[in-house]
Amino acid sequence: MKKNNKNLNTKGFVMSELLAASIVILLLFSILFANYLPLTGEFETRIAYNNVTANYGAFYVRKVYKTVLEDSTAKATLDQGLVDKGYYTVYTSTKPNEIKLATNYEDDLANIIEKYQIEEIIITKYKTDEVKGRGTNLDKRYTRSSGVLYSYIKYLPYYTLSMYDGKSSEPYRLIMKTGYGYATTQILPDPPTPISCFDLKYIKEGEFTVTNYHEECGENVTITANEITVGMGSEARHGVITSITGTANNKGAFEGKGIKTINLSQRITDIGKNAFKNNFINKFSFENNAPGVTSIGDYAFSDNKFTRITIPGTITTIGEGAFANNYNLQVIEFDFEHATNPINIISKNMFSLSEYGSMNSNNLISLFIPANIQTIKENAFRNLQFSSIEFENNIETNEDEGEEVEISDPSQLETIEANAFRIDEQAPISPTNYIQLSLPNRIETIGAGAFQNVKLGRLIFQVDDSSYSALKTIGANAFNVYETNIANINTEDFCDTVPGEEGQPATCEYKRNLKIPTSVTRINANAFKNQELEAIVFDNINDQGIVVTNSKLTHIEDGAFSGNKLETITIPPSLAVSDATVGKQIFGSSYTLGNNSGEIIIQNPDMFNKSWWCDALFGSTCTVERVDEEGVNDYKYTHNSTTKYISYQGEEEGEGE
Numbered sequence: 028m029k030k031n032n033k034n035l036n037t038k039g040f041v042m043s044e045l046l047a048a049s050i051v052i053l054l055l056f057s058i059l060f061a062n063y064l065p066l067t068g069e070f071e072t073r074i075a076y077n078n079v080t081a082n083y084g085a086f087y088v089r090k091v092y093k094t095v096l097e098d099s100t101a102k103a104t105l106d107q108g109l110v111d112k113g114y115y116t117v118y119t120s121t122k123p124n125e126i127k128l129a130t131n132y133e134d135d136l137a138n139i140i141e142k143y144q145i146e147e148i149i150i151t152k153y154k155t156d157e158v159k160g161r162g163t164n165l166d167k168r169y170t171r172s173s174g175v176l177y178s179y180i181k182y183l184p185y186y187t188l189s190m191y192d193g194k195s196s197e198p199y200r201l202i203m204k205t206g207y208g209y210a211t212t213q214i215l216p217d218p219p220t221p222i223s224c225f226d227l228k229y230i231k232e233g234e235f236t237v238t239n240y241h242e243e244c245g246e247n248v249t250i251t252a253n254e255i256t257v258g259m260g261s262e263a264r265h266g267v268i269t270s271i272t273g274t275a276n277n278k279g280a281f282e283g284k285g286i287k288t289i290n291l292s293q294r295i296t297d298i299g300k301n302a303f304k305n306n307f308i309n310k311f312s313f314e315n316n317a318p319g320v321t322s323i324g325d326y327a328f329s330d331n332k333f334t335r336i337t338i339p340g341t342i343t344t345i346g347e348g349a350f351a352n353n354y355n356l357q358v359i360e361f362d363f364e365h366a367t368n369p370i371n372i373i374s375k376n377m378f379s380l381s382e383y384g385s386m387n388s389n390n391l392i393s394l395f396i397p398a399n400i401q402t403i404k405e406n407a408f409r410n411l412q413f414s415s416i417e418f419e420n421n422i423e424t425n426e427d428e429g430e431e432v433e434i435s436d437p438s439q440l441e442t443i444e445a446n447a448f449r450i451d452e453q454a455p456i457s458p459t460n461y462i463q464l465s466l467p468n469r470i471e472t473i474g475a476g477a478f479q480n481v482k483l484g485r486l487i488f489q490v491d492d493s494s495y496s497a498l499k500t501i502g503a504n505a506f507n508v509y510e511t512n513i514a515n516i517n518t519e520d521f522c523d524t525v526p527g528e529e530g531q532p533a534t535c536e537y538k539r540n541l542k543i544p545t546s547v548t549r550i551n552a553n554a555f556k557n558q559e560l561e562a563i564v565f566d567n568i569n570d571q572g573i574v575v576t577n578s579k580l581t582h583i584e585d586g587a588f589s590g591n592k593l594e595t596i597t598i599p600p601s602l603a604v605s606d607a608t609v610g611k612q613i614f615g616s617s618y619t620l621g622n623n624s625g626e627i628i629i630q631n632p633d634m635f636n637k638s639w640w641c642d643a644l645f646g647s648t649c650t651v652e653r654v655d656e657e658g659v660n661d662y663k664y665t666h667n668s669t670t671k672y673i674s675y676q677g678e679e680e681g682e683g684e
Contacts, residue, residue, distance in 0.1 A: 078208030084143030085210035089201050091128075091136050092117065092150065093214050094310060096199070101126050102315060105150060105199070113157030118148040144206025153198040153213055154186050179209040186213075217290055219251035220244060225268075225280075227257055233266035236299075238274060242284045246307070252292035270297035279304045279327070293319040300324035300346065307332050309355070313339050323349050334358065336378070340366020348376035356411070357390045361397045371439070372402045380410035383451045391460065395419060398438050405444040405474070410451055412460060413481075418467050438467035445474035445502065448481050452509050461516045465489055468496045468544075475502035475551065480509060483558070484521040488544045494567045494576055496544035503551035503584065506558060513539070513559050538562070539592070549582040552610065557590035565599040577601060582608045589615025597676075600631035609639065611646040627673045635675065640664055644671050 096102050104126055108115030117125050118140070128136065139145065151158050158180050180202065199214040224244035227235045235257070240248065250268055257264050271291075273279045279301030281289075286306040291298075296319050309332040313320055325346035333353040338345070340363040350356075359378060363369040373396075391414035396403075398419040418438045443466075461484035466473075468489040486506065490496045522535035540562040541555065555563075567576035578599035588596075589612060602609065629635075637651035641664060649666035660675040 078205070078210065080143065080207040081203070081205040081210035082212070084139060084145060084205055084207075085201060085203055085212040087139045087143075088136070088145070088148060088203060089212045089214055091132050091139070092126075092201060095126060095128055095132055096214065098310075098312065098315075109150075109152055109157075114149050114151045116147070116149050118145070120146060145203055146206065147204045149202050150214070151200045151202065153200050153215075155180065155183050155200060156185060159183070159185065179204070179211075183211060217247055217249040217288065219249050219253070220247075222251075222255050222257075225250075227255075227268070228272070229257065229264045229266070230270070234269040235264075235266050236270040236272045237268060237280045238272055240281045240284055240286075246285050246287040248281065248286055248288070249290040250292050250295060252294045267294045268292070269294050270299065271295065271302045272297075272299040273301060277301060281306065289316055291317040291320065295319055297322045298324060298327045300326065301329075302327045303331065304328070305330040309334060312337055313342065325349065326351060329353070336360070337362050338370070340364070340369035343368050343370060345370055345374050345377065347374050348379065349374065351376050351379050352381055353378070354380060355390070357392065359392055359394055361395070361400075363397050363399065369397070369399060371399050373400060373404060373407045375404040375444075376406045376409070377404070378408050378411060379406045383410040383412075396438070396440065401439050402442045403440070403444060403447045405446060406449070407444075407447045409446050409449050411448075412450065413448075413462060414460070415462055416448070416464055418465070438469060440467045440470055441497070442472050443470060443474060443477045444472075446476040446479065447474065448478045449476045450480040452480065461513075461520070463487070463521055466498075468498075471497045472500045473498070473502055473505050476504045476507070477502060479504045479507050481506075482508060482511070484513075484516050486541060486558075488542065490544060494545065496546045498544045498546050500549045501547060501551060501554045503553060504556070505551070505554045507553045507556040508558065511557055511559055540564070543578070543580070545576045545578045548579050550580070550584065550587045551582075552584040553586045553589065554584075555588050555591065556586060556615070560588070560591040560593060563588065563591075563593065563596055565597065583610060583613050585610035585612060586615055587613050589613070591615070595626055595628065597628040597630070598634070600629075602631070602634070609643050611642050613643050616646070626671060628676055629673060630676055632675060635662060635673070637662070637664070640673060641666065645669070 096105065105115050105117075115125070116122070118136075183202075186200070198216060200211060201214055202211045203209070221244070224241045225237045226239035226241075228238050230236050235255070237250070252267060254265060254267055271280050273282070277300055279299070281303045282301050283305040286303060286308060289303065289308060289311070295317065298317070298320055302324060304326050308328065311317075311333060312335075314337075321342055322344040323342060323346060326348040327346065329348050329351040331353055332355050333350065334355050335358040336350050336353070336356065337358075337360040356378070361369075391412055393414050394408070394416045396416075396418045418440060461482045463485045464478065464481070464483050465487040466489060468491055483506065488496060488498060518537035519535050522537040525534045525536045527533050539558065539560050541558070541560050542564045543550070545565070545567050565578035565580055566574045567578075569575050578601055580599050580601050581603055583602065587610065591614070593614065596614075637649075640662075641647065641649040641651070644664055645666040647666060649664050652663045652665070654661035654663055654672070662673050664671050664673065
């Protein structure tokens with residue numbers, strides 16, 4: 028009996044072990060099912076969504092768009108897209124380059140797209156709340172119906188980055204699909220430069236200024252808007268950086284420190300003398316990189332690598348030479364829309380280049396001067412070469428009627444100072460780069476050399492509908508060109524359209540004629556030298572040839588119209604007969620007046636003075652002979668076998684000596 032009981036106990040124990048083992052096996056299968064299979068799925072997802080090759084592609088795409096978004100126009104386009112939908116598609120195979128790229132960036136991006144088989148690129152805010160459906164724009168969020176990257180976006184976590192929360196420089200997130208898988212990366216503003224990199228001066232309660240930058244801190248500078256503390260204990264000072272000044276000897280805080288990029292906080296309003304002089308700054312806009320600046324000191328950004336300079340209306344003071352010697356410059360803009368107190372003076376040497384020959388010959392700048400500008404100072408644009416120079420709100424042409432009409436807000440420009448647009452003579456000038464220059468009628472003074480060596484296809488002095496102009500003085504060499512090649516210009520760019528006879532097409536008539544406003548009293552030496560002018564008109568004459576307004580001209584200096592191709596010129600009666608008021612060789616030493624009598628016509632009988640005309644014509648003594656023919660009131664002046672005639676037109680015959 029005992030033996031049988033023992034066998035029964037053994038069988039029961041075996042059954043118990045089998046049951047326990049079964050439970051353990053079931054538990055193991057449950058654990059594997061609950062954990063291993065999801066891990067496998069996660070692993071497979073990560074292989075597809077976090078592909079290493081795709082991430083390399085994202086790195087290079089980020090470099091392109093980080094640079095592109097430094098442009099305020101591109102950034103505004105993107106930001107509006109984020110407001111509308113929470114994302115912006117910047118590339119698909121059917122819609123490439125939705126944000127306009129410069130040519131070099133287009134080429135870079137095209138190479139990256141091909142190499143990494145990129146199919147789609149979108150940009151979102153750094154935090155993906157909106158596109159994942161947790162933001163405020165739930166009706167605009169990124170949904171499956173949009174058909175782009177939805178599964179990957181759903182997979183992404185909710186990102187946070189507290190250092191950028193509430194800041195104007197909110198970062199972006201770039202998300203892309205490639206032939207290798209998916210990738211994401213952030214487009215972050217440059218992190219703040221450590222405060223230890225700056226020498227600071229406490230200028231007043233709560234405000235510091237930067238006086239020096241430690242070059243070893245690197246070529247990229249970002250100054251935070253956060254409050255900082257300098258010093259310890261009772262000596263501690265608290266505040267924010269509000270300006271950049273420099274050292275006591277006018278050495279700029281960042282001058283010559285090898286700086287390539289700068290980002291200044293909204294709190295910085297003043298940039299002092301020489302602040303960023305002599306660096307390598309290229310891509311820069313005040314809106315993005317220095318949004319709070321209102322004052323710029325002398326030569327603050329001179330000697331850099333700017334290709335584009337946009338002056339916003341928020342800047343009220345700009346010092347001398349602020350952007351001088353930026354030899355890569357291609358665009359100059361004045362963005363004064365909605366501005367209440369923009370600058371009204373373009374300062375001395377503001378954009379000037381020290382040497383014309385060092386400028387990239389392909390950088391022809393299209394310049395537009397806003398209506399509120401009153402003064403263009405000395406050398407402001409010296410040695411820059413322009414494809415066009417325009418002044419806002421002058422006299423416009425009514426194309427339907429071909430009449431000039433005054434618009435409501437004319438240019439306020441009053442003074443163009445010496446050498447403002449001058450191009451120096453050391454380098455040859457492109458023979459094809461001719462422009463039309465139409466100067467506002469409120470200008471009173473054009474300084475010496477103001478447009479010297481600027482090649483003009485046409486020069487127009489604007490007048491209003493009553494022929495009014497404020498212009499009084501045209502400075503020496505104001506429009507003098509040392510080298511001309513007018514024969515090579517496209518005359519259709521500067522011609523007057525002449526209607527054809529019935530059934531015939533209109534023709535292009537191009538003449539180098541110049542109408543001097545009747546308000547002008549003084550034309551200084553060599554003012555229009557070598558312009559190859561064919562005719563000059565001083566009085567205001569109507570269509571019937573009747574003088575409506577007499578010229579007020581009283582002074583013409585030496586060689587004022589030398590080097591031209593004048594055939595006949597009428598001297599206004601206002602020009603006094605005096606060696607003190609009329610210079611020598613006013614038409615040059617080898618002028619090309621015609622050989623017929625009456626090549627110079629005068630309207631004042633008192634101007635028949637042989638000694639005066641000998642100087643004015645030849646700069647030396649000459650012989651004079653009265654032409655005594657019926658109906659002819661001429662004098663013939665001869666020097667070294669060259670003969671010029673002067674004819675009087677008036678009611679009475681003048682008396683000569």
